[in-house]
Amino acid sequence: MGLISEVLLLPFAPVRGSSWVIEQVVHEAERIYYDPATVRAELSRLEERLEAGEITEEEFDRMEDELLDRLDIAMGRSTGTDDGTAR
Template sequence: MGLISEVLLLPFAPVRGSAWAVRQVLQEAERIYYDPATVRAELSRLEEQLEAGEITEEEFDRQEDELLDRLENASRNSAGTGNGTTP
């Protein structure tokens, strides 16, 4: 049955390959988005923007909260997977 299903699903191979590529891109984007070093660098840039007067205190607080939430999620996810390894 495996051979028959492969033959019948052959026209959908490009779609399956594209879906795999999209999943890989999304996983890498999430890895970068939640990377603690990336979040810390963004926090540093945010503080520089505040000091330079480019953003208001309210905008700083809002963005800082979002970045700290990302950092917390990253810490929680790495602790839940055993320091970055899959269970």
């Protein structure tokens, strides 16, 4: 049955291949987005922008909260205590 199903599903091979590539790209993007080192670097740049007067205190607080949420998710992912989704 394996050979027959492969032959019958052969026209869908490009779709399956594209799907796999998309999944890999999404996985890598999420890995980078939730990387603790990346988030910490963004927090540092955010603080520099505040000190330089490029953003207001309110903008800083909002962006800092978002970054800290990402860091929390990243730390949960690395310890395996979180499912990696936003709360």
